[in-house]
Amino acid sequence: MSDMKAGTGAAGGNFDVVVVGAGFAGLYLLHKLRGLGFSVQVLEAADDVGGTWYWNRYPGARCDIATTDYTFSFDPELEKAWTWSEKYATQPEILRYAQFVAQRYDLRRDIAFNTRVQAAHWDEAAQRWQISTGDGRTLSARHYVMATGCLSMPKEPDIPGAGMFQGPTYSTGRWPHAGVDFTGKRVAVIGTGSSAIQSIPLIAQQAAQLTVFQRTPNFAIPAGNGPVAPERLAPLLADRDAYRTAAKWSRAGVPSEPTQVYGRYSPPEVHAERFEAAWKTGELIPILGVFADQILFPDSNKIVADKVRDKIRAVVDDPATAELLCPKDHHFGTKRPCLDTNYYQTFNRPNVRLVDLRTRPITTINATGLQVDGEQIDVDAIVYATGFDAMTGALVAVDITGRDGVTLKGKWAAGPITYLGLMSVGFPNLFMVTGPGSPSVLSNMMVSIEQHVDWISDCLVRLRKDGMTTIEPTPQAEAGWMQHNQDCAAITLFPSAASWYMGANVPGKPRVFLPYVGGVDAYRRACDEVVARGDLGLRRSGPTGERCNDGLVRRLQPDVQMVLEMLAAMNLPTFDSMPPEHARAFLAQLNAARPPGPAVGEIKDGTLPGAAGPLNWRLYRPATPGPHPVVVYYHGGGWVLGSHDSDDPLLRDLCVRSGCLIVSVDYRHGPEARFPAAVDDAMAALRWVSANAEALGGAPGPVAVVGWSAGGNQAAVVSQLARDAGGPQIAGQLLMTPVTDGDRTSASYKENAEGYVLTEALMKWFFDHYADEADRHDPRIAPIRAKNLANLPPACIVTCQFDPLRDEGAAYAFALQAAGNRVQHIAARGHTHTSLSMVDVVVSGEPVRAQMAAALRGFFAKAAVTA
Numbered sequence: 053m054s055d056m057k058a059g060t061g062a063a064g065g066n067f068d069v070v071v072v073g074a075g076f077a078g079l080y081l082l083h084k085l086r087g088l089g090f091s092v093q094v095l096e097a098a099d100d101v102g103g104t105w106y107w108n109r110y111p112g113a114r115c116d117i118a119t120t121d122y123t124f125s126f127d128p129e130l131e132k133a134w135t136w137s138e139k140y141a142t143q144p145e146i147l148r149y150a151q152f153v154a155q156r157y158d159l160r161r162d163i164a165f166n167t168r169v170q171a172a173h174w175d176e177a178a179q180r181w182q183i184s185t186g187d188g189r190t191l192s193a194r195h196y197v198m199a200t201g202c203l204s205m206p207k208e209p210d211i212p213g214a215g216m217f218q219g220p221t222y223s224t225g226r227w228p229h230a231g232v233d234f235t236g237k238r239v240a241v242i243g244t245g246s247s248a249i250q251s252i253p254l255i256a257q258q259a260a261q262l263t264v265f266q267r268t269p270n271f272a273i274p275a276g277n278g279p280v281a282p283e284r285l286a287p288l289l290a291d292r293d294a295y296r297t298a299a300k301w302s303r304a305g306v307p308s309e310p311t312q313v314y315g316r317y318s319p320p321e322v323h324a325e326r327f328e329a330a331w332k333t334g335e336l337i338p339i340l341g342v343f344a345d346q347i348l349f350p351d352s353n354k355i356v357a358d359k360v361r362d363k364i365r366a367v368v369d370d371p372a373t374a375e376l377l378c379p380k381d382h383h384f385g386t387k388r389p390c391l392d393t394n395y396y397q398t399f400n401r402p403n404v405r406l407v408d409l410r411t412r413p414i415t416t417i418n419a420t421g422l423q424v425d426g427e428q429i430d431v432d433a434i435v436y437a438t439g440f441d442a443m444t445g446a447l448v449a450v451d452i453t454g455r456d457g458v459t460l461k462g463k464w465a466a467g468p469i470t471y472l473g474l475m476s477v478g479f480p481n482l483f484m485v486t487g488p489g490s491p492s493v494l495s496n497m498m499v500s501i502e503q504h505v506d507w508i509s510d511c512l513v514r515l516r517k518d519g520m521t522t523i524e525p526t527p528q529a530e531a532g533w534m535q536h537n538q539d540c541a542a543i544t545l546f547p548s549a550a551s552w553y554m555g556a557n558v559p560g561k562p563r564v565f566l567p568y569v570g571g572v573d574a575y576r577r578a579c580d581e582v583v584a585r586g587d588l589g590l591r592r593s594g595p596t597g598e599r600c601n602d603g604l605v606r607r608l609q610p611d612v613q614m615v616l617e618m619l620a621a622m623n624l625p626t627f628d629s630m631p632p633e634h635a636r637a638f639l640a641q642l643n644a645a646r647p648p649g650p651a652v653g654e655i656k657d658g659t660l661p662g663a664a665g666p667l668n669w670r671l672y673r674p675a676t677p678g679p680h681p682v683v684v685y686y687h688g689g690g691w692v693l694g695s696h697d698s699d700d701p702l703l704r705d706l707c708v709r710s711g712c713l714i715v716s717v718d719y720r721h722g723p724e725a726r727f728p729a730a731v732d733d734a735m736a737a738l739r740w741v742s743a744n745a746e747a748l749g750g751a752p753g754p755v756a757v758v759g760w761s762a763g764g765n766q767a768a769v770v771s772q773l774a775r776d777a778g779g780p781q782i783a784g785q786l787l788m789t790p791v792t793d794g795d796r797t798s799a800s801y802k803e804n805a806e807g808y809v810l811t812e813a814l815m816k817w818f819f820d821h822y823a824d825e826a827d828r829h830d831p832r833i834a835p836i837r838a839k840n841l842a843n844l845p846p847a848c849i850v851t852c853q854f855d856p857l858r859d860e861g862a863a864y865a866f867a868l869q870a871a872g873n874r875v876q877h878i879a880a881r882g883h884t885h886t887s888l889s890m891v892d893v894v895v896s897g898e899p900v901r902a903q904m905a906a907a908l909r910g911f912f913a914k915a916a917v918t919a
């Protein structure tokens with residue numbers, strides 16, 4: 053290759069952009085920026101291009117995303133000029149591709165090989181980066197890009213005595229270029245991650261004896277490698293542009309249609325059919341998406357994990373070895389599953405042995421082999437397949453010092469902090485490609501690399517056009533993005549695994565979920581929005597002054613955002629555009645499409661005597677032994693819509709979580725029965741349930757009242773009326789996003805007037821159908837206006853950030869507290885008026901619903917103590 057390496061000798065100099073790394077990211081950056089007229093120098097520690105595919109030459113090294121997807125798409129002519137030979141190309145072929153790209157665009161002339169960057173310091177006076185290399189050169193650059201790779205820093209073996217071994221040792225991440233012949237040798241492979249799973253079958257074929265040392269088994273599925281299947285290639289060949297666009301707007305960077313099928317709510321035959329279909333593809337994306345909820349809920353995940361374990365048991369002859377190879381310490385997909393070719397079959401070979409380091413740890417490595425639990429295992433060679441200091445390792449290995457002497461390593465001591473995974477406060481003009489806080493390793497990285505390179509390039513072009521020289525995120529924007537990252541991870545099972553996504557494989561590394569889990573599509577939308585909203589969250593400066601457009605690109609909970617986007621895309625009619633009877637039918641139709649919520653012990657329907665005739669009720673009984681404390685529930689729907697069964701999933705959830713028996717009661721609605729009909733019914737229902745609590749199988753003693761929205765209003769109102777009437781006794785009132793006033797003038801009404809399902813216009817429609825203007829300050833509509841707010845039952849009031857009713861809920865909590873009542877106020881960040889009720893859809897609502905359930909239990913515990 054050396055004749056092709058034109059750029060080996062770049063000395064110091066001044067550049068618009070210095071890029072570190074000549075993997076796929078560095079190569080595309082160089083090509084793109086050069087084409088835009090920037091002077092660019094790439095610095096690369098290796099002696100050629102390729103990055104990952106230059107270093108990882110171990111036997112069996114391949115990609116695990118089909119190569120037709122794991123390929124550059126920025127130039128259709130490049131795509132025409134290159135054909136992949138297999139579904140999953142080998143390392144030599146992918147390296148040849150990187151070299152082909154370098155050659156085609158004449159990239160090597162601007163790459164300095166054998167050049168390791170050691171330090172980069174921001175020079176505030178010059179407004180430039182000073183970059184120092186291992187061989188003593190210094191370069192100056194306006195912009196500095198770390199294209200250093202997420203998996204480029206192999207983890208050093210941390211086993212006692214590692215240096216004592218007399219034979220050769222190899223690291224999969226730094227494999228000798230000439231290859232290794234293990235014929236007739238006794239070989240140890242330490243580690244069972246992706247590189248080990250790829251190399252073990254091939255090493256076993258050569259070695260006289262192979263001992264595999266496993267600390268944590270990983271899930272692997274058979275790759276089914278071979279020529280690319282025609283049906284897999286067909287959509288790409290039919291319409292390349294559409295295919296590549298679909299990849300860019302997919303969740304993981306590979307075109308796919310996400311399923312709506314929930315594992316927890318589908319029957320075993322659907323489980324089997326969907327799993328087998330995904331298994332047969334031999335691809336990661338289908339097996340990671342057998343069910344819409346498999347990365348959200350353990351029960352759904354277990355369906356997939358159990359089936360993979362069964363596959364392992366079916367292949368491995370020795371049951372004890374099979375059990376050791378079955379992962380049981382993490383949910384499927386929370387560590388990157390591997391693709392294998394005969395991995396599990398390899399353990400049926402007579403020359404292969406598995407040692408479980410969990411029960412028999414390596415005590416030391418010595419001159420001739422490894423000591424395990426008192427046993428000496430002599431070997432001729434050791435292969436370390438121990439993984440990488442992922443995502444941050446290569447970034448903090450360079451001494452990067454930003455403004456005011458702050459180092460990146462110091463700033464990130466408790467975990468990386470970035471804006472969009474692209475930039476970091478205090479480090480002007482520093483960019484990262486696929487940095488922590490971007491989808492990176494959770495995606496087809498070619499798609500993510502191209503997106504980052506395009507975004508950075510466009511950003512530099514905008515700066516140049518606007519006469520600006522520096523760019524840096526604002527602290528608020530960065531903190532907001534980090535919060536959003538955490539919010540995304542928190543709704544999944546990912547943080548539950550001790551994975552390298554969490555930094556858990558490197559001793560002492562902070563446990564933070566590193567990549568952005570919200571998806572390639574959602575991420576791209578956020579990045580595009582930052583630009584469309586005038587470089588939101590970025591401070592830019594130049595000779596003509598400074599422009600700072602502070603703000604947060606994402607404030608909603610990620611799943612709430614997703615639901616809102618889905619609803620917007622469906623372009624549904626609004627309730628307030630219909631007559632009430634149509635709106636009721638439409639609500640019933642929408643409700644029918646919801647996941648049902650958890651199973652409870654019993655559901656029973658009946659009627660009770662209302663103020664003007666029978667009212668329906670539905671009872672939810674926990675599966676636990678009773679009798680259970682009793683709750684009266686008033687449904688939402690603006691006194692116009694909804695019924696005793698319209699909040700079904702929410703009530704099942706609350707029943708299971710709280711252990712309370714819930715009686716959801718109907719009440720008459722406007723416009724047919726206007727105020728105060730609903731209140732009269734609410735009181736009648738409270739009286740009847742209280743009187744019949746034991747007959748319904750509930751516990752004796754006071755009941756609690758719960759309501760959502762207009763139902764929250766009802767619960768608040770009956771709490772006041774029951775106090776005034778001297779009964780029934782109420783143990784507590786749980787008000788979820790309640791209406792507490794008849795005015796629609798609060799700041800939250802203005803801020804959230806539109807766009808969050810419950811609109812100002814819809815609230816007006818509700819009020820107009822329910823009550824005359826003259827009645828709207830009556831405390832039976834506006835409980836906050838009651839003259840006496842003292843001596844009310846303990847309250848828990850839930851408000852949502854993006855709800856027109858937020859401020860009046862908060863005001864009622866404040867007023868109740870001021871009047872001497874016991875009040876808990878739960879302010880749900882990033883939620884809307886309706887999102888907390890979306891059980892199994894809006895998972896970020898779970899902690900709030902758990903708090904609500906705890907509050908309910910607390911009411912009854914307190915009532916018991918008082919009694």
Ligand SMILES: Cc1cc2nc3c(=O)[nH]c(=O)nc-3n(C[C@H](O)[C@H](O)[C@H](O)COP(=O)(O)OP(=O)(O)OC[C@H]3O[C@@H](n4cnc5c(N)ncnc54)[C@H](O)[C@@H]3O)c2cc1C
Nearest residue numbers: 073075076077097103104115116117168169200201204497
């Ligand atoms: C075995 C293996 C298989 C993989 N398979 C897939 C796959 O199938 N699909 C997928 O999407 N991703 C896969 N990946 C992830 C892979 O890393 C990316 O897809 C991609 O190759 C990363 O390209 P990059 O240019 O960002 O980084 P890299 O390819 O890692 O390149 C970074 C370069 O920066 C250089 N560098 C780092 N620090 C310095 C420094 N201080 N000074 C000078 N040079 C420096 C390194 O030498 C390296 O050449 C795989 C990774 C591994 C290890």
